[in-house]
Amino acid sequence: xxxxxxxxxxxxxxxxxxxxxxxxxxxxxxxxxxxxxxxxxxxxxxxxxxxxxxxxxxxxxxxxxxxxxxxxxxxxxxxxxxxxxxxxxxxxxxxxxxxxxxxxxxxxxxxxxxxxxxxxxxxxxxxxxxxxxxxxxxxxxxxxxxxxxxxxxxxxxxxxxxxxxxxxxxxxxxxxxxxxxxxxxxxxxxxxxxxxxxxxxxxxxxxxxxxxxxxxxxxxxxxxxxxxxxxxxxxxxxxxxxxxxxxxxxxxxxxxxxxxxxxxxxxxxxxxxxxxxxxxxxxxxxxxxxxxxxxxxxxxxxxxxxxxxxxxxxxxxxxxxxxxxxxxxxxxxxxxxxxxxxxxxxxxxxxxxxxxxxxxxxxxxxxxxxxxxxxxxxxxxxxxxxxxxxxxxxxxxxxxxxxxxxxxxxxxxxxxxxxxxxxxxxxxxxxxx
Numbered sequence: 001x002x003x004x005x006x007x008x009x010x011x012x013x014x015x016x017x018x019x020x021x022x023x024x025x026x027x028x029x030x031x032x033x034x035x036x037x038x039x040x041x042x043x044x045x046x047x048x049x050x051x052x053x054x055x056x057x058x059x060x061x062x063x064x065x066x067x068x069x070x071x072x073x074x075x076x077x078x079x080x081x082x083x084x085x086x087x088x089x090x091x092x093x094x095x096x097x098x099x100x101x102x103x104x105x106x107x108x109x110x111x112x113x114x115x116x117x118x119x120x121x122x123x124x125x126x127x128x129x130x131x132x133x134x135x136x137x138x139x140x141x142x143x144x145x146x147x148x149x150x151x152x153x154x155x156x157x158x159x160x161x162x163x164x165x166x167x168x169x170x171x172x173x174x175x176x177x178x179x180x181x182x183x184x185x186x187x188x189x190x191x192x193x194x195x196x197x198x199x200x201x202x203x204x205x206x207x208x209x210x211x212x213x214x215x216x217x218x219x220x221x222x223x224x225x226x227x228x229x230x231x232x233x234x235x236x237x238x239x240x241x242x243x244x245x246x247x248x249x250x251x252x253x254x255x256x257x258x259x260x261x262x263x264x265x266x267x268x269x270x271x272x273x274x275x276x277x278x279x280x281x282x283x284x285x286x287x288x289x290x291x292x293x294x295x296x297x298x299x300x301x302x303x304x305x306x307x308x309x310x311x312x313x314x315x316x317x318x319x320x321x322x323x324x325x326x327x328x329x330x331x332x333x334x335x336x337x338x339x340x341x342x343x344x345x346x347x348x349x350x351x352x353x354x355x356x357x358x359x360x361x362x363x364x365x366x367x368x369x370x371x372x373x374x375x376x377x378x379x380x381x382x383x384x385x386x387x388x389x390x391x392x393x394x395x396x397x398x399x400x401x402x403x404x405x406x407x408x409x410x411x412x413x414x415x416x417x418x419x420x421x422x423x424x425x426x427x428x429x430x431x432x433x
Contacts, residue, residue, distance in 0.1 A: 058092070058093040059093055060093045060095075061093075061094075061096065061103075061113050062112055062113040062114065064106070064112060064113065064114040064115070064138075064139060065093070065095050065096065065103070065113060065114070065115065066093075067138070068095060068115045068136070068137055068138075069093065069095055071132075071133065071136040071137060072090060072095065072098070072101070073090070074132065074133075075127070075132070075133040076090050078127045078128065078129070079125055079126065079127050080126050080127065080128070081124075081125065081126035081149065082123075082125055082126075083124050084123060084124065086099050086100060086120075086123050086125065087125075095115060096113070096115075100118060100119055100120050100123065101115060101117075101118055102115075102116055102117040102118075102119065103115055103116055104116040104117075106139045106163070107163065114139035115137055115139055115140065116139060116140070116141050116142070116163075117140070117141060117142040117143075117144075118134075118137070118140065118142070118143050118144070118145075119142070119144045120144065120145040120146075120148055121144050121145070121146045121147060121168075122146065122147045122430070123147075123148055124147060124148055124149065125148045125149065125150070126148070126149035126150075127149075127150055127151075128151060128152055129150075129151065129152030129153065130145075130150055130152060130154065131152055131153060131154065131155045132155070134154070134155065134158055134161075135155040135157035135158045135160065135161065137161070138161065138162075139163060140161050140163065140164055141163040141164060141165055141166070142164075142165070142166040143164070143166065143167050143168065144166065144168040145168060145169055145170075145172065146168055146170045146171050146192075146429075146430065147170075147171045147172075147429060147430060148171075148172055149172065149173055150169070150172045150173065150174065151172065151173040151174055151175065152174070153174075153176065153179065153181075154179045154181045154182065155181065156181045156184070158181050158182065158184070158185055159181060159182070159183075159184025159185045159186070160184075161185065162187065163187065164185055164187060164188060165187050165188055165189045165190065166188075166189070166190040167182065167185070167188060167190065167191055167192070168190070168192040169192065169193050169196065170192045170193060170194045170195050170196070170215065170429075171194070171195040171196075171429040171430070172195075172196055173196065173197065174193065174196040174197065174198060175196065175197035175198065175199070176197075176198065176199070176200075177198065177199065177200045177201075178198055178200060178201065178202050178203060178206075178221070179193070179198075180203060182206075183203060183205050183206065183209065186209075186210070187210075188209065188210075188211065189210060189211055189212045189213065190211070190212065190213040191206075191209075191211055191213065191214055191215070192213065192215040192426075193215070193216060193219070194215045194216065194217045194218050194219070194238065194426055195217075195218045195219075195429050196218075196219055197219065197220065198219040198220065198221065199219065199220040199221065199222070200221065200222065200223075201221065201222065201223040202216065202221050202223060204226040204228075207225075207226060207228070207229055207231060207232040207234075208228075208231055208232070209232075210233060211232070211233065211234050212233065212234060212235050212236070213234065213235065213236045214232070214234050214236070214237050214238075215236070215237075215238045215426045216238065216239055216242065217238040217239060217240040217241050217242065217263065217426055217427065218240070218241045218242075218427075219241075219242055220242060220243060221239075221242040221243065221244065222242070222243040222244070222245065223244060223245065223246075224244070224245055224246030224247075225244065225246065225248065225249050226249070227249050227251060228249075228251055229249040229251055229252060230249060230250075230251025230252050230253065230254030230255055231251070231254065232255065233258055234255075234258065234259065235258055235259065235260045235261075236260060236261050236262075236422050236423055237259065237261070237262045237263070237423075238261075238262070238263040238423050238426045238427075239263065239264055239267065240263040240264065240265045240266050240267070240287070240426075240427065241265070241266045241267075241427075242266075242267055243267060243268055244264070244267040244268060244269060245267070245268045245269065245270065246269065246270065246271070247269065247270060247271030247272070247274070248264070248269055248271070248273065248274055248277075248288070248293075249274070250274040250275075250276045251276075252274060252276055252277060252280070253274070253276025253277065253278075253279035253280070254279075255280060256279040256280055256281055256282065257282060258282065259280055259282065259283050260282060260283060260284055260285070260422075261283070261284060261285035261422055261423035262283065262285065262286055262287070262423065263285070263287045263423045263424070263426070263427075264287065264288045264291065265287045265288060265289040265290050265291070265311065266289070266290045266291075267290075267291055268291065268292060269288065269291040269292060269293055270291070270292040270293060270294070271293065271294070271295075271386075272293070272294065272295035272384070272386030272387070273288070273293055273295065273297065273298060273312075273317075273386075274298075275298045275300050275387075276300070277298065277300065277301065277304075278298060278299075278300020278301055278302070278303040278304060279300070279303070280304055281303060281304060281305055281306065282306055283304055283306060283307060284306050284307060284308045284309065284330075285307075285308065285309040285423050285424070286304070286307060286309070286310055286311075287309065287310075287311040287423070288311065288312060288315070289311040289312065289313045289314050289315070289335065290313070290314035290315070291314070291315055292315065292316065293312075293315040293316065293317065294315065294316035294317060294318070294383070294384050294386070295317065295318070295383075295384060295385070295386030296317070296318065296319040296320075296386060297312070297317055297319070297321065297322055297325065299322045299324050301322065301324070301325045302322060302324025302325050302327060302328065304328065305328065305329065305330070306330055307328050307330060307331060308330050308331060308332045308333070309332060309333050309424075310325070310328075310331065310333070310334050310335070311333070311335045312335065312336050312339065313335040313336060313337040313338050313339070313358070314337070314338045314339075315338075315339055316339065316340060316379070317336070317339040317340065317341060318339065318340040318341060318342065318363075318379070318380065318383055319341065319342060319343075320341070320342065320343040320344070320345070321336060321341050321343065321344045321345065321348050321359070322345075323345035323346065323347045323348060325348070326344075326345065326347035326348040326350070326351050326357065327347050331351070331356060332356065333356065334351060334356055334357045334358070335357075335358045336357065336358065336359050336362070337358045337359060337360040337361050337362070338360070338361045338362075339361075339362055340362060340363050340371070340376060340379050340380065340383075341359060341362040341363060341364060342362075342363050342364060342365075342376075343364060344357075344359065344364060363375075363376035363379075363380075
């Protein structure tokens with residue numbers, strides 16, 4: 001570096017290897033050897049960026065809503081498919097306006113607001129499990145999730161939901177054994193797991209629960225019904241399209257004051273139809289079609305005064321069709337096809353002409369569309385004889401019974417406004433509502 005004196009008060013520093021001129025200061029008047037370069041001051045540091053402003057705090061309508069907000073948000077993160085963009089509304093503190101979520105005042109505090117119901121019916125959401133979700137909604141009363149793609153297991157804590165009375169997991173992808181955890185949900189009155197992939201046995205305790213509706217159809221359950229099956233308080237029961245075996249318990253007659261509709265069709269039930277079935281004088285639908293039942297039809301069937309739908313088709317019943325069945329005042333559909341009946345009375349012939357009674361594929365001579373004589377003779381050589389309680393008149397066992405208690409869920413199923421039978425609706429995948 002060299003200093004070049006410009007005048008007595010000014011000098012300039014130069015660098016040997018590149019041209020860069022800086023002002024310098026000389027110590028003496030004629031002194032060029034003692035000059036010091038004056039470097040410019042460093043630039044002032046840039047001001048620090050302002051910290052990002054924090055979002056305003058979420059304001060919830062009630063502390064109970066605040067408690068379920070993180071539960072919903074965590075469940076939202078587990079959803080892997082949402083074809084209708086349902087979860088796009090699950091934003092912000094107004095949980096009660098999220099699609100599928102409904103709030104009401106809880107039973108223990110009329111001035112509070114809580115998440116009371118979740119209805120995902122038809123949303124087609126996909127998630128690997130519901131565990132960590134349902135059981136963490138403490139005020140939940142109804143959970144409906146028909147037609148989604150949920151799987152996994154239910155948390156044992158689901159029984160701690162003190163208000164839960166409706167649980168619908170139908171038409172999903174649940175598999176494995178029966179979800180035993182629901183047995184601890186003592187307030188449950190509506191339980192629907194139809195159209196899933198459950199297998200194995202059904203715990204006998206389920207028939208002792210205070211259920212009014214029990215839909216187990218279209219799974220792969222395999223077992224006999226317990227002898228005390230008649231202790232169940234259900235109004236609507238479907239076990240159809242499974243692999244239930246054994247005989248229908250005689251205790252079914254104990255359901256005379258509550259059982260309205262029952263579907264046993266497409267199972268492996270065998271043996272004789274119990275005489276006590278005739279005690280079901282509140283039943284409107286009784287369907288045991290496509291099983292392995294056999295024997296003479298008990299005349300007690302003529303005591304089922306409210307019966308509208310009777311399906312015994314696809315079994316191995318034989319003998320004369322009791323005219324008492326055809327005299328039922330409310331009967332609308334009587335299917336006895338694909339059996340081995342050999343005769344009908346005058347009242348039954350009238351129902352055949354009206355299209356109410358179907359006796360195709362039987363062994364009734366002079367009737368069209370019957371089995372061959374060889375097929376009928378072969379069967380009748382090895383028929384099973386069933387006991388007949390000829391000394392019992394079931395029509396007098398329960399005289400003028402009181403009507404079944406009002407079912408407070410009937411409004412959900414809308415059974416009173418139309419004549420569409422609830423039980424048969426369960427054979428469709430969609431929700432009943």
